[in-house]
Amino acid sequence: MKSQQKCIVIFALVGCCAVLVALIFSAVDVWGEDEDGITEDNCSRTCRLVLVENIPEDVSIPYKGTIPLNAGLHELLDQARRFVEIVSPRWALNSSKNEFLLPQAKQGEILFHRLTLLKSRSVRLRVVSGISDSSELNILEEHGAEVHFVNMTVLTKGQMNSSFWVVDRKHMYIGSAGMDWRSFSTMKEFGLIIYNCSCLVMDLHRIFSLYRQLQYKEFVPSIWSKKLTALYNKDKSLQLFLNDTKSKAYISGSPDVLCPKDRMKDIEAIFRVIQEAKTFIYISVPNYLPILKSTQPKYWSQIDNMLREALILKKNLKVRLLVSCWEQTDPLTFNFLWSLKSLCMGSINCSLEAKFFIQHEQSDGHLTGINANRYMVTDNSVYLGNFNWVANEFVFNAGVGIVISQQNKINSTVVEMMKAVFERDWNSQYSKTLQANNIPACSKHTIKEHTDNMSTPALLQNSKDWK
Template sequence: MRKLIVSTAILLACTGAARAEFSIPGYELVHTVPVETTLATPDLREPLQVWSEMFDSAKHDIVLGQFYVASQPGAAFEQVIARLAAAGERGVKIRFLMEEKGKFASDMTTIERLKKIPNLEFRYLDYSKLTGNGIIHSKYMVVDAKAAYVGSQNFDWRSFAHIHETGLRITDPVVVAQVQKIFDHDWHAQELIAQGKEVPRLNQATVAADDRQATFLVASPNAFNPAGVGDSESELVKLLAAAKSEVRIQLLDYAPLSYGPNRTRPYYAVIDNAIRSALARGVKVKLMVSNWNTEKPGIAYLQSLALLPGMEIRIVTLPQASSGFIPFARVIHTKTMEIDGQVAWIGTSNWSGGYLDLSRNLEIVLRNQKMAQRIADLHQQTWNSAYAQPIDVLKDYPKPVKGKE
C-alpha cells in the first residue's frame, strides 16, 4: 500500500506542477528521463502525464497498437492503467492490439487485468502471418480520432522510469487520421487471419512519402501501409542522401543484419549503405547506441563503421538502479535522428533488418528547425554525459547483461 501511495503522489506532483511543454503546432515532444541519472529535460513532459491526460480526455474510443504489456504493483505506470480502466468504465470503447510474439516479454497478469476492463477488447496479432518474419514493433495510440501518440515507449512500467525514451503527442489531424487507418488495417487483418483468410497487400510498389509537407508520417511495412502513408525504409535513405553537414542518431542498437531462420543473421545493407554514402560525401555522423549493442556480431559492424572518416560512435551505459538489477531496463531506447539542424525523425523502429522492411513501425518526419534543434540538444546531453563512451575499435566487448544477472 505504501508503494501505491508513493506512486500516486508522484503522479499528482507531475500533473499538478506547472505545465512544462516543448511543442510545435500539432506536435508535443515527450520524454522519459531514467531515474537516478544526471540527465534532465525540465521543458519536456513525461508520458506518465501525457498518456494519463489522453485517457482522461477520451469520450468515444481509444485504440492502442503495442508490442507487449508489463506492469508491477507500486509502479507509477499503474496510474496509467487506472486511467485507461476509468475510461472504459465511463463507456469509452477501447481496442487493444498486441503482437502475439510479445507474450514472451509480457506480464500475463497485466494482460488479464486489461482484458477485464469494461468495454475493452484485447486481441493478439501474429504479424509474421502478413510478412513472413515481422512483428508489431510500433508503440502508438489514438484517442477519439483527434489525438495520437507515437514513440519508443512500450506499454511497460520500465519505459516510464528506467529507460531513456522519446515520443510525440500528435494533434495534427492529417497524421492522426493516418495513424488511425494503420490501426484499423491491422485490426481487420487480425480478423482475416482468425478466419483463416489471407490479408491482401495494399501496395505492390514502394510508396514514396509526400515530403512536400513540413511534417508527415511514414510507416512500415510498405506492403501494408494505407493510402497516403509513405514507406519509412525508403524515406530514411532519402533523408540521409539529402544530408549536407551533420547527422545525429540515437538508437537502442544498430547493425546491418536481419533475422533469419535458425537464429541466422542475414546481411541487411540498406541503412548502412546510406550512412556510408553520407560519410563519403563529407557528412559528419554521430551515432549513439546502448551498451546492448556490444553483443556479437553487431559490435563488429559498429567497430568497422567507426573507422570511417567523419564517423563518431558512442556507447551509452546507464547505472543500475539503487533497488538492484531490473531485467530489460536501465538502457537508452530512444529512436531519433536530426539532420543539419533542419529535420527531425522520431519513431519506433530499430535500425536493422526486419524492422523497416517487415515489421509494423511508425516514424514522424518534422522539417522544423525548432524541433530539430531540440532533438539535437537531447542527443548532445547524453552524448556529453559520463554514461557515453567512444567505441573502442580494438576492444573485445563482453556480452551485455539484458534479462538477468
Template sequence: MKCTILGYPETIDLAAKANGNIEVRSLDFTQWYPGGILHTKSWAVDGKHFYVGSANFDWRSLTQVRELGLAAFNCPCLAEDLTKLLEIYWDMGAPGAKIPQSWPEAYATPAYHERPTSVPQPAGNQAVYFSASPPGFQSCGRESDIDAMVKLIDAAQDTLDLAVMDYAPCTLYLKPLNTWYGRLDEAIRRAAFERQVKVRFLYSRWSHTSAKYYSYLHSLQDLSSQLPCVYSTSNKCIRYGSIEVRLIQVPDMQYGNIPFSRVYHNKYFVTESALYLGTSNWTPDYWKYTAGIGMVVRSDDTSQKSYLVSQFAQIFERDWNSTYTIPLSYFDNNGKWTNGTKLTL
C-alpha cells in the first residue's frame, strides 16, 4: 500500500522506516506568509473514503482530547474533491514551491455554496461541499472557509450552536501589531440582532486559554440584553434573539500530567438546517495564513432537515448540558473567577 503524508518536519523520518511505501513532505508556511502551519486533519483513501475533523494523528487526540470528525465510505464524488485539496498541499511541500497565480484546472471544483454536490443517502440526499484556507491554496471554484461560515450563519433563521477551541475577531500572532477582522463576529451578532436567532456558543477552557479571549466572549454575550424584540399587532413581544456562552473544560487527569492534552478541541457549528465542520480555529490567522479545510452539509431537500445535521445537533446538546460546562458569567473579562464561584469539575 502506498501512503503519502503531509505534516510537521518531525514526521519526515517515517519514510526511512517504510521500505519505500511512505512518502512524507512538510510545508514551511513562512516561505509564503507571515506565519502559519498545516492545520488540516484529513485522510483520503483510494479515491473513495475520507475523514475530516478536529483530531490530530497523535495518541493524545485519540485518548486525552475531546475531538469530533466525520468519516465517509464509498463516496468517490466527495473523496475525489477532497483529494484535490490534499494534492495542493503535496505540491506546496515540494522544495522551493511557490504559490501559483492560479491552480491547474485539474484542481478546480464544481462544488460551492450555491451549487453543492448532491450525495445520495437512504435517509435523504445530502448537499455537501468543501471549503479551504488560506486564499493561496484555493483553486478555481473553491470557497474560502470564512466565506462558507458567514454564508451559513447568514442563512440561519432559528438556531445557531457553535463549538470551538479558539475564537477571536482579530489576528493573534502577527508582529508587531495584530489587526481587526470581525466578519465571523459580526455574522453572529447579525443573526441574533436582525433575525432573532437563538445563539449558543460552547468555548473550550483549558490550561492554555489566553485571558484576552474572555473579553471577546463577554462582548458577544453582553449584546443579548440589548437585542430588539419583534412585536405582535397587540404590541406584545413575541420573538427576540439571544446569545449565551458557556465554557467547556475536560477535567485534569487524577494522576500525572500530559502536555497539550485534556482539552475540548472541536471546531464546528450547526444551524436549524446546516452543518459546518472544520479543522481550523476561528481566528483570522487561520483563514489568512494557515491551511485548513471546512465541510458543509445540509439536506438536498430544503423542506427536510439533514440527518447529519440532526446528529451533530444532538452532540452539541449533550455537551451543552453536560457537567463539564461553566457559564461565562462565572468569569470576568480577564478570565478570573467572579465572587468566589470557582467550580471543581
C-alpha cells in the first residue's frame, strides 16, 4: 500500500515538473533585459512633448503648433548616445527610382543614410520588423544593426502595424509614419515625440522587448516574463509633467494575445477616452469600418457601439469623424457613418458630423496621397495609435497606442494643440461633408460596388460637387 502511495506521489511530482517545464519553454525564453538601472522610483517624469507631422508640399495646409516629422526624427538621432530601437511596418526609405519625380523624397534616403552611420558613433541600432526579405534591412545589418524578424502571420494571423522609436530608454516617437519615403513626401502623417521621459519610455521599451523576443517563435507564449508586464494602465496611470502641465499617461497595445499582465488593450483605451469625454470627441483616421473580414464577414461592434452609446447618453456631445477618401476606402464606410449621423437627426442634445479628407484627385479620377493621421482628441484626453479604425487591425495586427489626459486649461496643453490640428484639417479645403444622396467616389472600386448594389446610381455624384 505504501509502495503504491509512493508511486502516486512520484508520478504527481513528475507531472508537476513536466507542466512547469512546458510553461517555461512556452514562455519568452529571454526573461526581460537590463533596463539600465532605471526604476519607477528614479525615472524621469518631467518631460517635453512636441507634435510632429508631414504635410506634402502641394497640400495647402500650414503647420499648426507642430514641427516637420523629418526634423523631429533627425533630432532624435542627434540625441542618441547608446541605443536607437525602431519598430516599423514598412522599410522603403530609398527612392532613387522616384527622385526625378519627387525631389522631396530624398528625405527618406538621408534618414536611411544616418541610420547606417549609427555604429560609427557607438550607437546600437535595433530593429523589429514583420518583413522577412528587405534589402534595406540587409544593408542595416551590414552596418551593424540588430534586425529581428517577427512572423505575425503565424503568431496572430495578422501583420506588424506598430510604428515607434525608443532612444536611449529616455526619448520616444509614436505615430502613423513608417520608415517609408512616402511618409516624408506624399503622405500626410502625424505623431508625437517625447523627450527625457524615462518612466513612460521604459514602458514602451517593454513592448519593444516583447516583440524582439518573439523572433523565431511559431506560437504566442502562454506566460510572459515579469519584466514585460506593463508599468501603467488606465487604473494606474503615470503621473507626470508634459510641457510644465500636470498630466497622466499610459501605453496600450494590440492584439489581446500580445498584451501581458496589466497592459491596456487599444480597444479598452479608446473606450475609456470616449467614456470620459464630456463635450466633444474628434476622430481622425484613414479608414472607419466596423466589419471583421474573414470567410464569413461579421459586424464588429466595439468602437461603433461606443460612439452610439456616447451620442445617446451624453447630452450636448459633439462628435466629428474625419476619414480619408482614397483607393482603399470600403463602400460600407459611408453606410456606417451615415448610420451614426442618423442617431442625432432631429435631436438637439447630440451632434455627429462626418467629413472625408481628399488630398489629391488626378485627371484620370484616381486619388493620390492620404491623410494617414490616427488619433482621437476630446475635451480632456488624447489617444494616438497605429491603426486604422478597422476591425481586422485591432483583432489580428500588432500595434501600440498612447493615452494622455490633462485638465489644466491655463497652459498650451497637448489636448488643445491636437484639437487645433484637427480643426485646421476639418476646416480645410480638402475636407468634404458627408451628405445624403451624395456618396463620394473615392476609387473606381468604390464606384463599381455602389453601382452594383444601389437601385439609383444617380446618387453617385462627382466629389467636386461636395460642399
